[in-house]
Amino acid sequence: MHIKWGALGEVFLVGLGVTIVVVVLFSLGVNAMAARADALEGGAATSRAAGPATALAALCFGVCALVVAYGIYLIVT
């Protein structure tokens, strides 16, 4: 009987890693977007904080988008 324990272990570790990274990054992105919305609603006094928040959100969602693109690449090839 040949059981691919190595492959199973790899599926487990990579699956766990990718899922946690994507969900954590996306959550941070959601946080940044919320901070951005707060900053913009606060008027001129707080709107300067909107820039960094937007950049952080873009970074987080950008990495998530790259992972999605790689997933599609895996599906197609």
Added chain:
Amino acid sequence: MDITFIVLAVVITALLFDFTNGFHDTANAMATSVATGALRPKVAVAISAVLNLVGAFLSTEVAKTISSGLVDETKINPTVIFAGLVGAILWNLATWYFGLPSSSSHALFGGLIGATWVAAGGGAIKFMGIITAVVLPALAAPVVAGLAAMISTYFAYRITAKTRPDQAAKGFKAGQVVSASMVSLAHGTNDAQKTMGIITLTLITAGVLAPNSGPPVWVIGLAGLAIALGTYLGGWRIIRTLGKGLYDMETTQGFAAETSSTATILISSHLGFALSTTQVASGSIFGAGAGKRLADVRWSVAGKMVIAWVLTLPSAAIVGALAGEVAGLGTVGTIIVALVAIAVAAGIYIASRRDPVSANNVNDVPETTRPAVTTAA
């Protein structure tokens, strides 16, 4: 004449199986989005249907083996495949009636095993293959996907604990649209392939196609359409169980569950350790529930699902064996099996109309699965 009749019967039953596969497995990709309201029910199944159709054309790798080393492939003939498909279709319909997500692949394997047993005896069954290709992945899938979903759900709630709830819900809702689509696409590339593989192999054994040829375009198109049509009609009963039957799902949990499903399905098929989409998706949904509040998950529903998983292969095998026995008599036997199968399928459909579940009431929590307030915890 006999050959062409049974070949035609296999092609039609394979497409019907593909159709049941589609509506049985819509829930894997879309139950979470329907439940959290990220997508309206009709929109969700439409997206899933289109991506299943696209997936059928996208993937170039056709399942050359349909039995995954479970039976001696030299003993498989069109009659065995026909009987196996009948067993798989009827089991899919029965589990759909009860709203239970069970693996369409396991149903297919079970049907083939039963039909092969009748045709060639128990010696043609590779029992070790059943352990490595069915039992072990079935144990691993929910654990792997469930743990990933559970841990990431926990982190997601920790990170967004101080975030305005409306903003968080909006963000994860948008994320869900993408993650659910990815599950659908990954599913479409896997499952439509199975049917194409069966039809192509049958055509090759019948001498219609040259050995080692790929599926003709009409086979790809028909298989893709069958699974897409099944997906669009929507297995609302199973969507309700997975989306609303287990716990009251929020968008954060839906997103974490879908991400875990996509990652696990893609990585497992990439590394050659194929896991059942159904069991991965169910495991993810449980994990996402447990990652927030363990006690709120209706574990009694989980118990029913596990029982359905355990019964899937043997039950489909018994139906496949009976169908194989009768179909083995020749054309008349095949026609009898087809008529009986149609009658049983019609019966299940009529029974389902007494308590219909549709896009309109899919998110109503069924009475029987409401948690008993104190005992369930």
